[in-house]
Amino acid sequence: MPKPFEQPIYVTRPFLPSLDEFSKGLQEIWTNGWLTNNGPVLQRFQKELCHYFDTENLCLFNNGTLALQIALQGLRLSGEVITTPFTFVATTHALYWNKIRPVFVDIELEHYTLDPAKVEAAITPWTTAILAVHVYGYPCRLQELADIARRHKLLLLYDAAHAFGVTVDGRSIGSYGDLSMFSFHATKLFHSLEGGMLMFSNPNLKKLFDYLKNFGFENELEVVMAGTNAKMNEVQALLGLQVLGHLEGIISRRKQIDATYRSRLASIPGVQIPSLPADNVRYNYAYFPVEIDEQAFGMSRDALYAALQKYNVFARRYFYPLVSDFACYRSLSINDPLAAAKRVSRRILTLPIYDALALQDVERICECIETICPNFKGKNGSAKTLLPDDRHVSPELTIR
Numbered sequence: 001m002p003k004p005f006e007q008p009i010y011v012t013r014p015f016l017p018s019l020d021e022f023s024k025g026l027q028e029i030w031t032n033g034w035l036t037n038n039g040p041v042l043q044r045f046q047k048e049l050c051h052y053f054d055t056e057n058l059c060l061f062n063n064g065t066l067a068l069q070i071a072l073q074g075l076r077l078s079g080e081v082i083t084t085p086f087t088f089v090a091t092t093h094a095l096y097w098n099k100i101r102p103v104f105v106d107i108e109l110e111h112y113t114l115d116p117a118k119v120e121a122a123i124t125p126w127t128t129a130i131l132a133v134h135v136y137g138y139p140c141r142l143q144e145l146a147d148i149a150r151r152h153k154l155l156l157l158y159d160a161a162h163a164f165g166v167t168v169d170g171r172s173i174g175s176y177g178d179l180s181m182f183s184f185h186a187t188k189l190f191h192s193l194e195g196g197m198l199m200f201s202n203p204n205l206k207k208l209f210d211y212l213k214n215f216g217f218e219n220e221l222e223v224v225m226a227g228t229n230a231k232m233n234e235v236q237a238l239l240g241l242q243v244l245g246h247l248e249g250i251i252s253r254r255k256q257i258d259a260t261y262r263s264r265l266a267s268i269p270g271v272q273i274p275s276l277p278a279d280n281v282r283y284n285y286a287y288f289p290v291e292i293d294e295q296a297f298g299m300s301r302d303a304l305y306a307a308l309q310k311y312n313v314f315a316r317r318y319f320y321p322l323v324s325d326f327a328c329y330r331s332l333s334i335n336d337p338l339a340a341a342k343r344v345s346r347r348i349l350t351l352p353i354y355d356a357l358a359l360q361d362v363e364r365i366c367e368c369i370e371t372i373c374p375n376f377k378g379k380n381g382s383a384k385t386l387l388p389d390d391r392h393v394s395p396e397l398t399i400r
């Protein structure tokens with residue numbers, strides 16, 4: 001039986017440049033005496049991102065949620081927006097804050113993104129846009145959604161919070177649709193401590209978003225619209241710039257972790273791993289989700305989640321509950337039964353993945369899962385023990 005980890009293993013840990021590298025950057029900020037409000041480091045970060053994404057049409061924010069709220073506000077969207085319930089609450093909250101009615105439709109079972117057929121069926125005269133999510137960095141059905149949006153004259157927006165670094169057919173995922181929002185939160189593979197970015201196809205939006213994130217200031221004397229404060233500061237920009245320099249290494253390290261999980265978990269009954277995206281996608285390995293089939297595994301997803309904690313492994317149930325089940329959205333009338341989303345939300349578990357996670361620790365996490373799994377027979381064909389300390393075992397678990 002594997003020993004519990006000495007230190008907690010979280011679902012993610014932020015990549016951090018060396019303190020030395022960061023202090024050198026801070027030195028410049030200290031010398032400048034310029035901490036926020038479109039400072040020189042932010043301008044450099046923005047320039048690097050324009051180069052990385054090969055576009056001038058992007059805008060930086062202090063977090064992804066405000067970026068999305070401002071996008072919806074700037075686009076003057078109203079009425080209904082079709083979206084997914086299988087996401088982080090911020091996607092829906094951004095609609096709510098703009099007094100837009102979220103219309104939840106179901107996801108596909110393969111990669112958990114919006115089901116285009118369900119989207120089309122949900123369109124009404126009040127629909128103004130589709131807000132789809134590249135959940136876990138898996139690209140949505142880009143072509144199908146674009147066709148629907150074009151046919152029905154809807155805006156197509158993507159919550160690409162998880163999708164930094166993903167390309168499809170050699171193009172950044174952010175170049176699809178009318179607009180994409182990226183989150184640079186500390187829990188993301190690319191981050192700027194906190195932060196967010198909008199990338200859009202219409203170049204006229206840049207000025208609008210710049211006004212909206214800075215109180216609507218044109219200059220000292222003129223305020224041209226009722227903006228808010230959603231600016232990224234210099235320290236965020238510095239960290240973002242430095243993490244960007246390490247991005248390729250971060251993604252390739254995650255790829256190794258993903259491969260290790262795939263090979264080790266394949267023999268555990270009831271652990272279902274979504275396939276990697278198609279060959280035309282350059283994936284970023286943002287998360288490592290698995291589905292637990294309760295019957296085949298021998299216990300529920302929730303029991304496994306709890307049992308892993310006895311080993312000091314803190315996997316997460318992203319995204320359970322569904323957003324549509326949270327108290328603030330429960331009263332919405334939902335026509336779609338959301339059968340796939342409900343099923344996935346009940347079964348999903350996201351396992352730890354981050355660049356500093358050692359491959360032997362990934363092996364050890366898999367060994368913990370083998371040991372916990374009542375139906376895993378092991379190399380010698382015998383069933384195994386369950387938990388390191390059975391005093392804490394929930395009644396749901398059976399000790400063998």
Ligand code: T4K
Pocket residue numbers: 010011012013014063064065066087088090091133159161162183184185186187195196314318
């Ligand atoms: N759309 C989608 C689809 C999103 O997933 C998100 C954010 C957004 C929009 C909104 O973007 P932002 O406004 O956040 O830029 C986390 C993040 O806070 C959130 O950004 C993220 N999605 C969501 C999926 O995950 P929690 O509540 O799970 O975070 P927390 O604090 O429990 O952190 C998870 C684990 O990460 C911890 O157990 C340990 C580790 N951790 C976390 C932090 C903050 C660290 O090791 N160091 C840290 O500094 O929401």
